[in-house]
Amino acid sequence: xxxxxxxxxxxxxxxxxxxxxxxxxxxxxxxxxxxxxxxxxxxxxxxxxxxxxxxxxxxxxxxxxxxxxxxxxxxxxxxxxxxxxxxxxxxxxxxxxxxxxxxxxxxxxxxxxxxxxxxxxxxxxxxxxxxxxxxxxxxxxxxxxxxxxxxxxxxxxxxxxxxxxxxxxxxxxxxxxxxxxxxxxxxxxxxxxxxxxxxxxxxxxxxxxxxxxxxxxxxxxxxxxxxxxxxxxxxxxxxxxxxxxxxxxxxxxxxxxxxxxxxxxxxxxxxxxx
Numbered sequence: 001x002x003x004x005x006x007x008x009x010x011x012x013x014x015x016x017x018x019x020x021x022x023x024x025x026x027x028x029x030x031x032x033x034x035x036x037x038x039x040x041x042x043x044x045x046x047x048x049x050x051x052x053x054x055x056x057x058x059x060x061x062x063x064x065x066x067x068x069x070x071x072x073x074x075x076x077x078x079x080x081x082x083x084x085x086x087x088x089x090x091x092x093x094x095x096x097x098x099x100x101x102x103x104x105x106x107x108x109x110x111x112x113x114x115x116x117x118x119x120x121x122x123x124x125x126x127x128x129x130x131x132x133x134x135x136x137x138x139x140x141x142x143x144x145x146x147x148x149x150x151x152x153x154x155x156x157x158x159x160x161x162x163x164x165x166x167x168x169x170x171x172x173x174x175x176x177x178x179x180x181x182x183x184x185x186x187x188x189x190x191x192x193x194x195x196x197x198x199x200x201x202x203x204x205x206x207x208x209x210x211x212x213x214x215x216x217x218x219x220x221x222x223x224x225x226x227x228x229x230x231x232x233x234x235x236x237x238x239x240x241x242x243x244x245x246x247x248x249x250x251x252x253x254x255x256x257x258x259x260x261x262x263x264x265x266x267x268x269x270x271x272x273x274x
Contacts, residue, residue, distance in 0.1 A: 129207055132238060137183060137205045140236050140255065144186055147260045152188030152199060160185050160202075170227055178202075178223045183236075190230075190271070197271065200224065201253065203234040209243030209254070217252050221270055232266050 144157045156163075160180050171179060184203040189196050202220050206213050217233035225231040234253035237243060244261055247254040251269025254261040 133205065133207060136236070136238050140203075140205065141184060143258070144184065147255065148186055148188065148201070151191055151263060152186070153191055155186070155188040157184065157186045159183070163187070167228070171224075172227070175223050175227050178220045182220060186234075190267075197230050199230045199232060199271070200228050201232045201234050203236055203253075203255070205236045207237065208239040208241055209235055209237045209247065213237075214243075214247060214250055214252055218250060225270065230271055232270050234266075 141157070145155055148155060148157075160182050163185055164180075167179070168176075179202070182202040183205040186199075186201040186203065188199060190199055202217075202224065204213060204217050204220070213235055217235050221231045221233035232253055233251075234255060235243075235247065236255035238256075240254065240256035244254055244256070248262040248265050251262070251266045253263065253266045
């Protein structure tokens with residue numbers, strides 16, 4: 001029997017080391033996932049960050065397990081080619097391979113369970129956002145008089161449907177869709193104006209401002225302004241971020257952190273020029 005080169009033994013040893021390392025990596029990642037699950041069960045307010053961690057760890061674990069499977073296949077092929085390894089060593093190595101192969105389905109099952117946990121987290125995130133937004137909108141409706149009383153007299157406010165009967169005869173069907181799509185409406189007479197000007201302010205409520213929200217606010221003001229005359233677009237957001245400067249530059253009122261931003265810019269954009 002002709003001995004195999006030493007490199008064959010080295011290849012087997014290296015492959016076994018790789019498998020053990022990758023398996024250890026996978027187990028550690030599973031522990032991290034379980035830790036994330038435990039933490040988010042106790043602290044729902046960090047659920048968004050936990051969801052990101054779960055997704056990242058699941059991807060890493062899947063990749064590591066794939067590398068384990070590739071290493072097992074390579075090791076099996078290498079064993080078939082070797083002739084200078086005694087039966088005891090072959091059996092030991094094959095036992096190790098079988099052990100890892102048996103662990104695979106268990107890891108897949110746990111990964112599936114944790115994937116289901118990720119789905120649950122996403123549902124919790126959506127529900128948390130919905131509740132936060134509902135609370136924000138309710139609080140905003142109570143604060144509207146305080147936000148606009150310095151700028152408007154004869155204030156009225158509420159959901160768009162409250163004003164429907166008053167405006168139905170003026171609004172074409174296409175404008176009605178824009179009207180009813182708003183979250184809140186404020187109306188009143190502009191203070192300190194040389195002639196009485198009735199303003200309508202259409203407020204869109206959202207978690208944060210983006211280009212789509214700003215474009216929708218502007219479109220609402222343009223469509224309804226053609227019918228009602230003086231209409232200002234407004235957005236109310238939970239997380240203003242960089243939206244302040246963007247909204248001001250487009251003449252859109254911004255309600256954030258309990259304050260009204262951009263009144264002068266909005267009036268100049270939509271009333272003076274309108």
